[in-house]
Amino acid sequence: MPDPNPKNSFAAFSEAIVSMIDSPVTWFREKVVEPNRKQYPWYHQQFRRVPTIDQCYTDDYVCIFEADQQWKRDKMVENEILSIVRARFEDCVLYESPDHMTKCLPFKEAYERAAENWFIKYGDLGATGKARECYMKQKHRLLWERRHGKVGTGMKDSKSAVSTEE
Known part of the structure; x- marks a missing residue:
């Protein structure tokens, strides 16, 4: 002034x-x-969806950067969803104990399902994970399931597997 x-x-x-x-x-x-x-209030900021990492060319660094940023935002959202589901389960246990083993079963199952899905997508990537690493992890899981069945059920034996040599 x-x-x-x-x-x-x-x-x-x-x-x-x-x-x-x-x-x-x-x-x-x-x-x-x-x-x-x-x-717009800052907490309702809406970002446009950008192409995913599998839609980017290998030399398009801007697209790869945008895909990484979108992946990080998606991860933060899913972290918060998991945190909310966990808090609901913990609140139920505190409120309903000593009958929490029966009354909180739906919350426990929802939390375990959400945690499993989170780990399938983001687990073992570390703090510096990127969209490409996540995409490769999902691709390798898909190939494993195609060859050996669902992860965690054990490998198919070679006699029951369909032979491609015939």
Whole structure:
């Protein structure tokens, strides 16, 4: 804010120059930009969905960067979902104990299912995981399940597997 009563002529001159440059910019922002801007609360910011890592070319670094950022946002959302489901289960246990083994069973099953799905997608990637590593993990899991059956059920024996040599 310019000083209304400058101390000397140099201060008055510098205030006039600043005012001459700043006034049109301030007027344009207050009268044109701000009235036409959509107001969103910061906690409801919506990002557009970008192409996933499998839709990016190998030399398109901007697309890869956007896919990584989208993957990180998705991971943060799924972390919060898992945290909420866990909190619901823990609240049920606190509220319903000593009968929590029967009354909280749906919450426990929901939490275990959510934790399993989270681990399938994000587990073993570490803190510096990226979209490409996650994609490769899912691809390797798909190939394993195609060859050996569902993960955790043991490997198929070679006699029951369909032979491709025939």
